[in-house]
Amino acid sequence: MRAGKVSFAVVNVACALHLTFDYVGTISATIGPSMLPTIADHGDFVLEDRISVLLNPTTFVRGELITFKSPQDPTKIVCKRIIGLPGDTVCVDPSGRQAPSDGYVLIPRGHLWVTGDNLPYSRDSRTYGPVSMGLVRSRLFARVRLIDS
Template identity: 60%
Template structure:
């Protein structure tokens, strides 16, 4: 049975070699188009997994998927706000993407560690131009700007827009932060 089908295909190839090549060529072209489309879409947004305890209770330790908007902050950097959840390349390991909450922007004066766990609670720093201050929601175990200082805005990969899985916990991340001026 299999040899019969193979014989039929080989006979067709012998009579019309270009028709088979054309079919294969079109299939390869369609696959290449799909791969290009997926690659292009990754510049606009992507579904990512977030793992680790540093963003508890906002994000679970594991098992949650989030939609990461990778376009808006590139086109409109001013769209980032205090309180936004962002992903960025870790200053300690550029191959690692981490998620933290934006706390301060250039010119802001930040209390380095209000809890006093990682630095004296009286220590303050001014966020330099082109940088931002980020912290994990679970401050007691988070490695964040208290450890590596302000991060360069060039390290930012995206802004989290929504938790999409599990469906029972679907959440659109709205920025609840209110900035108090002095």
């Protein structure tokens, strides 16, 4: 009888953790140089707010950091900064490094234009175009730096 109660408690805790991490928020480690200097290429953890994306999936703000499934590889989650909202016209590459700087894109309804803070080392909307809001997973709530880099 005791083993059954313990098993039931373990299953309950596992379900609660699953629901919390999938629908409320989670902590994730970051890797890669695309968001330097805002987020370190290693040693930083970010707190993700998922519930606001689920409750208000179209209330994004220019400048906020989000995570989303990569349009190029849906098994990867990437973090970028929102530069353009639906209806905005954005310069494809203001740095002029990856594309002619005179190219502009009108962001379609239901999409966002995102870039990394470290443009030379970021694969973002300049590469794969506007990102569907349906791919957005979370807003970044906070950053925790554990390693001084």
